[in-house]
Amino acid sequence: MTGDAGCGPREWLAVDETAADFLSRSLSTRPPILLPPPLHRAPLRPGNVVEIAGPSNSGKSQLLLMAAVQCILPKEWEGVYFGGLGKAVMYIDLDCRFDVLRLAQILRKRITHGCGSAHPPSEDFEKDVSKDKFHSFQDTLFSDCMKRFLYVRCYNSSELIATLKSLNSQSEARSKVFGIGIYFLLLDSIGAFYWIDRAPQPTTESKGTTISFQSITENVVQEIRKFLQLQPVLVLVTKAPTYGEGITASNDFQRGSSKYMLDDSTASRYSKREEEKNSSCREYMPSAWQTLVTHRIKLQDLAQEAGFSSEQDNNVLSVHTSEWVHPPLNTKEKFYIKDDGVGFIQ
Amino acid sequence: MDQDRPRVETGRVLWSDGMDLLQDAAERKHLLPTGLEGIDTLLGGGLRKGQLTELTGQSSSGKTQACLYSAAHVAARHMGAVLYLDTSNSFSPSRIARILDELPISFIKEPKDVRLKRVMSSIICESVFDIFALFEVLNQLEVSLNNKVNNGGKKICLLIIDSISSLLAPIIGGKYSQGRSMMISVAMILKKLADKHNLSVLVTNHMVAGNGAPKPALGESWKAVPHIRLMISRDRGSNICTATILKHTLLASGRHMKFAVPG
Numbered sequence: 331m332t333g334d335a336g337c338g339p340r341e342w343l344a345v346d347e348t349a350a351d352f353l354s355r356s357l358s359t360r361p362p363i364l365l366p367p368p369l370h371r372a373p374l375r376p377g378n379v380v381e382i383a384g385p386s387n388s389g390k391s392q393l394l395l396m397a398a399v400q401c402i403l404p405k406e407w408e409g410v411y412f413g414g415l416g417k418a419v420m421y422i423d424l425d426c427r428f429d430v431l432r433l434a435q436i437l438r439k440r441i442t443h444g445c446g447s448a449h450p451p452s453e454d455f456e457k458d459v460s461k462d463k464f465h466s467f468q469d470t471l472f473s474d475c476m477k478r479f480l481y482v483r484c485y486n487s488s489e490l491i492a493t494l495k496s497l498n499s500q501s502e503a504r505s506k507v508f509g510i511g512i513y514f515l516l517l518d519s520i521g522a523f524y525w526i527d528r529a530p531q532p533t534t535e536s537k538g539t540t541i542s543f544q545s546i547t548e549n550v551v552q553e554i555r556k557f558l559q560l561q562p563v564l565v566l567v568t569k570a571p572t573y574g575e576g577i578t579a580s581n582d583f584q585r586g587s588s589k590y591m592l593d594d595s596t597a598s599r600y601s602k603r604e605e606e607k608n609s610s611c612r613e614y615m616p617s618a619w620q621t622l623v624t625h626r627i628k629l630q631d632l633a634q635e636a637g638f639s640s641e642q643d644n645n646v647l648s649v650h651t652s653e654w655v656h657p658p659l660n661t662k663e664k665f666y667i668k669d670d671g672v673g674f675i676q
Numbered sequence: 677m678d679q680d681r682p683r684v685e686t687g688r689v690l691w692s693d694g695m696d697l698l699q700d701a702a703e704r705k706h707l708l709p710t711g712l713e714g715i716d717t718l719l720g721g722g723l724r725k726g727q728l729t730e731l732t733g734q735s736s737s738g739k740t741q742a743c744l745y746s747a748a749h750v751a752a753r754h755m756g757a758v759l760y761l762d763t764s765n766s767f768s769p770s771r772i773a774r775i776l777d778e779l780p781i782s783f784i785k786e787p788k789d790v791r792l793k794r795v796m797s798s799i800i801c802e803s804v805f806d807i808f809a810l811f812e813v814l815n816q817l818e819v820s821l822n823n824k825v826n827n828g829g830k831k832i833c834l835l836i837i838d839s840i841s842s843l844l845a846p847i848i849g850g851k852y853s854q855g856r857s858m859m860i861s862v863a864m865i866l867k868k869l870a871d872k873h874n875l876s877v878l879v880t881n882h883m884v885a886g887n888g889a890p891k892p893a894l895g896e897s898w899k900a901v902p903h904i905r906l907m908i909s910r911d912r913g914s915n916i917c918t919a920t921i922l923k924h925t926l927l928a929s930g931r932h933m934k935f936a937v938p939g
Contacts, residue, residue, distance in 0.1 A: 386899035387923055402694075420691075426867040427903050429727075429925035430697035476694030485868050493689045500691055525897065526864070529857035573896050648929065667928070 360562055363415070366396045367674035368652040368663050372625055376513065376562040379554070379622050381520075383569045384629030389650045389667055390568040391427070393629075394516045396672050397566055399436050401514045402478040403444075407471050412444045417513035418478040418504060420563075422493060424522035426483050437475055439670030441468055478510060487523045487546045494553035498560050515557075517567040520550075524572055524614060548618045555622065567623075572614045626656040632664075649675070701726075708834055708876050711749035711775070712742055714935025715906070715919050720927070723876040725833065727925075728866055728901065732881040732892040733908035738917045739880040740766045741937050742908065743838045746878060748775040751798040752791065756833030760801045761813060763842045767801050778938060798830055807843050807858055814865050821873045832875060835866075839880040841893045848895060856897055863901040892922075899923075 347355070360375045374380065382390045398421065403414025421428065445468060480500075484490040501512040527543040554565065613620070632649045651662045664675040692700075707721035716722050723729050723746065731739050744767070747758045760767055773792055786794075804810050821832070837843075844862070847855035870877045879902070883890040892898075892907070899905075905922040920932040 386896065387929065425900060426864070426871065427900075427925065429903070430694065430701050432926050433694065434698060435926065473695055476698060479694035480691050481693070481697060482689060482691045483871070485864050489689070496689050500689075519900065522900075523860070525853060525857040525860045529854045570900050571896070 363564055366400055366672065368665050368672075369393060369397065369627065371654055371659060371663075372627075372657055374564055374625065376564050377558055378624045379565040379567065380625040380627065381567050381569055381623045382627050382629060383571065383655075385571055385631065388629040388631045389665070389672070390570075390629055391425075391518060392667050392672055394421075394518060394566055394568060395433055395436055397514060398433065398479060398516060399440055399475075399671070402437070402475040403440060404471075404475075408467065410444055412440070415513060416478075416510070418480060418501075418508070418510050419514045419516060420480045420497065420501070420512050421482070421516045421518070422490070423481065423483045423518050424490060425519040426485070428481065428483075428518065430481075433479065434472075434476070435669065436671045437472060438468075441471055441475075443670070477508070480504065480512075487527055487550075490523070491546070491549050491553060494550060494557065497553075497557045501561060512561060512563055515554075515563045515565045517565070520567050520569050520619070521572055521614065522570075544616045544618075547616050551618045551622045569615070624656075626654070628653045628655050704874050708746070708750050708755060709753070710742060711745040712935050712937065714917070714933040715742065718906070718919055718921060718931065718933045719904070719924075723834070723878060724903075725874050725876045726871050727903035728863075728870055728877045728879065729904045729906065730879050730881055730892075730902035731906050731908055732883060732922070733910075734883050734890065737908045737910045738937050739908055740838055741771075743836045743878060743880065744768070744771050745775055745937075746834065747799050747836060748772045748795060749779075750834050751795040752776060752779060756798070757830040758799045758834045758836065759817065759832050760799055761804045761810070761835070761837045762801055763804055763837070763839055765803065766838060769796065772796070772799070800832075804837075804843065807847055807862070810837075810840075810843055810862065811858075811865075814862070814869070818865070818869060821869070832873075835869070835875050835877045837877070837879045839882060841881040844898075845882075845893055848897075859894070859898065860901075863898075867901075 360377060363374045363376070364370060365374065369380070382393055384390050398419045399414075401415045401417055401419045403412045404416035405412065405414055445464070482493055484493055497515075505511045523546075524543060527541070527546055557563075558565070630651045630653075632651060649664050649666050651664050653659070653662045666673050666675065705724055705726045707719075707724055709716050709722035710719075719729075731742055733739050743760070747760055750756065751758055772795065776792060776795060777788075802813060804813055817832070817835075824831070840862075844855075844859050848859055849855065866877050866879075869875055881898075882893050884893045892905070902923070904924050907920045907922050908917055909920075910917045915936050915938065916934055917937055918932055918934050921927055921929050923929055
């Protein structure tokens, strides 16, 4: 720096690039991503971290699978338009409940749907040759897409941190082999080890330091940030709520006071239950995690909210709602889960 | 700063891609029939290896019967050994013998007593009365599965815990979080065993009174644990039970089917 003292200040003041250049560069290297509904309302770009929160059975993992399928499908394949992104996806499974058959089901239905709309089924079915070619075309596309889906399981926090540390080298190795980079990073259930990490454990370290949930989360956040700096990807994380230790206390309260509220209408009892649930499931992720997250969406299962009924019809589709918390959109949108993925109710 | 960092395990991180997973599912993760037609039809064939299935229901709704039927059928069809962890002394060898007697004729390829002996030797029954004994048994199981590469003896393919809620319910709740952490640790160990060693895990849960309708015990934190959750209910005074899907990785929840439990 001292060597450039003469021309230093002028160069330092010279313009690096104009705002127009910056915007066009940013838009070309990090283009906006259109995800299938209900995640399509907020503009998302690589480098964003989206947190999908909701109670059990509200459809969070289904949304992750829909996003994964959207990413691994190519934009176009031999003339058929699919509208996907054609890039690889890394799925880190902490809940260990991923079912590959469900992913295969959604992918196959999307491929068949895309092919069906492009090539309408011909009337004469004697053309076996073309039918075989049709099937092998679908199978090649299917296996190509499945190869772009990378999966790993972690059974405790140390495995998670080891996986995150190896993300960059893995993604580089894979892109050298396949020529396609990673575009999405999916994490199923960030709070999976919350109770295990929170309990005080006997440590083998000589100094007797305890590993706290806070420090583990800070490590996780640090590793994700490091990875995002080297390779900007869109991160989708699901989060299940944790009900605090005081849940028995609030249940007792409900039971005690309901004696005096026998004549209440169902509406007030419903809102009371929702209020109690909201107060007892508090935000348990430390502030380090909350600063990492850039977008938040909240999901709910309507059938569960109304109370469990065992007399359901076999064909009733369960309706779920989604609400963008950050950026706050103040609208609840409905969607349902069917065989070929998530269906959006306008 | 380094004191805060947790120790990173030196094992290698294994990534697999979608086609590897599909191949593994097709080759290793088969379905184990329970022997009760309604449940088998509902689940598309039976309990899947590599998954944790939960059966929840009120008392005497048929959960233990379903466990005994699964153990008997899996052992009778030469699918492998069964480890039955019993928390309330409900395992009944005479009931297993009666279940085997009900098997259709096509399955009978050997004399009855020979088959009974073979089935009984394939079902390993252990009594577990508290959570620490459960941890002990699961650790022993993991060690023996890790060491046994291709032993002549039968490999365990089904792990039944009847009922896991009687072990877990007393420790969760209350002020301290150790109970919940033990519950999630057990869940992680079961899922790891199921996936690595190709077991199917069947656990039963009881129901507690909730706001209005009874709900499954063990609370919200347990809801995220099993792959498949089924609810069984028995019509009063009859042998007809109804199984309802509460949660499934592939099928829609709410589907139900009736079946009869003889005897």
